Amino acid sequence: MKKTVTVIILIAIVLFFGVAMYWLWAKNAEDPIVYETEMPSKQTIVKKTVATGSIVPKEEVLIKPNISGIIDEIFVEAGDVIQRGDLIAKVKVVPNVSSLTSAKNSINSASTQVETARLAFESQKSIYNRQKDLFEKGVISANEFDQAQLSYDQAQQRYNQEKVNLSGARQNYDIVKTGTTSGLGASANTEIRATVSGMVLDVPVKTGNQVIEANNFNDGTTIATLADVDKMIFEGKVDESEVGKITENLPLEITVGAIENKNFDAILDYIAPKGVSENGAIQFEIKGTLNKKDTTFIRAGLSANASIILAKADSVTAIKEALVQYDPKTLKPYVEVATGDQVFERRDVELGISDGIHVQVISGLSETDKIKIWNQLKAPPQFGGR
Template sequence: MKKTKTIFILLTIAILFVASMYWLYSKNMQDPVVYQTEKPVVGSIVKKTVATGSIVPKEEVLIKPNISGIIDEIFVVAGQVVKAGDLIAKVKVVPNVSSLNSAKSNINSVRTQVETARLAFENQKSIYQRQKALFEKGVISANEFDTAQLAFDQAQQRLKQEQVGLTAANQNYDIVRTGTTSGMGAAANTEIRATVSGMVLDVPVKTGNQVIEANNFNDGTTIATLADVDKMIFEGKVDESEVGKIKEGLPLQITVGAISDRTFDAELDYIAPKGVDENGAIQFEIKGTMKNLDTTKTFIRAGLSANASIILAKADNVLTIKEALVQYDQNTQKPFVEVLVGDQQFEKREITLGVSDGIDVEVKSGVSETDNIKVWNQLKPAPAAGGRK
């Protein structure tokens, strides 16, 4: 019995010994973990968000006629640069028969009134001359002469008023018939001229098209659209998740899809106070005025698609590390890194972080440019062909 027990114990010890030797052999065959390190570098960190939109003129002026009619001739084309006062188009007035007859009847009526006033004036003139002769001979009193003179002056004034009315009736007839008249200047004119200097962006009408003047019931027909292409803005939209991070005055970097080799500077000067639901997402409109835009070197066409990088924060010439090198204490949640102090020996150092762009992060304190920081989450490289398994 004792002999069997002794054999069992010896056998168990032998098995444990063999297992231990195998475990040590297996551990010895495994590659040791060698952590790589990276040094901090001096650079710039830019934290930004991106908005999509387009480039449009800051102000567009719609040129509309001041009289209804048909386009007789157009003198500009899209892309042409004009100055204030330059001729844009000419409108041919097609008179309304009813208005024409009414204006003509008004002339006849006013002519009758003029003739009546002229006869009254001639009668009062004769009376005035007789009374004046009698007054000079002392036959009538001064009061009687004054009465005759007053009646003469009133008749003369009435005749002048009726003559002015006839002139106005004739002008009104000419305006109804032709769209213009002498003595009215630009108040009644079939020539449509530019009201501002700029580039013609669009001419939506053609010769022969009918146009309507702007009034209380109609916006009128647009003959041309003008804009100063040296004053352009970025107009885009940002998501509601980003709108809380931005504010007026932030710098923008504009990239235009059609001009891939350049970026343009702008300043954010408008954020819509109300969002718009687009496909289930709330979007807020933003506008940014472009700066130092030289159209002689780079011409930006109105309506080009563009992206705006909104600079939320920026740090130049600062110490930076990869954000992947940063670890966080499980208890305090404070950031730290592990710095190499010996052969695969690292020590923990708490650091103070600054601006981050999601890849690199600014380090304000805790490490220096000469420190080697442990890449703690590196993947173990695959063994070389023919190496140990």
């Protein structure tokens, strides 16, 4: 029994020794790791974040009527460039029965007042002429004559005022009935004119549509939308995780999807003080004024992306960010620099801005240093020993 156990132990030792020798042989048979190196280079590094949005006019003006009615004629269409005061449309007034009746009653009342004032004036005129004759003959005193003259002047003034009121009542009747009257000319309510110069972006109404005047109770019907297309802005939103990195007056690079191979410069001039929840994330509105240096026409409403340049370094010494290692204790960055054939030493470095691919090296390296690619990928094994 003891002899059998001894034999088994000896066989196990031999097998273990054989496996160990095979492992050592296989380990020595592997090719040694040869680390490649890279040298620093000159790079222009731009650190930026991207906001999505669209191109819109800086100011849009909505043209609304001053009187309710039906569109009789439209003189412009979207895309037309017009000047302030140009005629946009005409409105045909549909009289309101109640307002029309009230206007007629005002005319009748004013006519009665005119006739009453005329009779009073004629009476005072007769009294005045009679008193004048008596005064010239010395029958009445100057005080009595002055009183008669005052009454005559007051009656004449009232008569003239009542005639003005009658004229106003008739004009008001014409306005209620037709929307215009004699003497208004270009200021007639039925003529809708441009209040600013610019391009017509939209004409949402058609001939025959009913429109409502703008007043204290409603905004009124929009006849046309005008804007100066030479003054465009980028309007977009950034996530709450990015808003803390940006400030006003930062440069923007605008890319419009519909205009290929062309970027536009802009300046960030507005960041919303309050965020809005959208799809579970807080978004902040931003605006940037475009600085157009050419005649490229940008249509309002085009989708665009804005690259907000947070920092930029031109022609600086840089290395790939993948070459940088960090001390596990101090978390300070360092690289390994070749001092001989496959011999490397640690070199602490001071880093600047990064774009995610390259990082600026402020100090610690020269342009001739060879940096170890410590995380290089091994080539996949080939079949057949090749």
